[in-house]
Amino acid sequence: MSVSTNHSQSAKDISKRTYRHWTTLEDRKLLELRNSGMKFRHIATQLSRTAISVEKRYRKISKSD
Secondary structure: OOHHHHHHHHHHHHHOOOOOOOOHHHHHHHHHHHHOOOOHHHHHHHHOOOHHHHHHHHHHHHHOO
């Protein structure tokens, strides 16, 4: 393996995302913001998450209410 290939592999490893579990506080904040009419993408910014993860979480927790 050349040095440049090894370097690019390291960059890939660094950029991998890891799953962060949702906390009860984040769930409450998500429900509060969504119920006030805020869009998923704006909620995602506030919670430092992606819009798709926010939308999926909202659908999951709103089913159980």
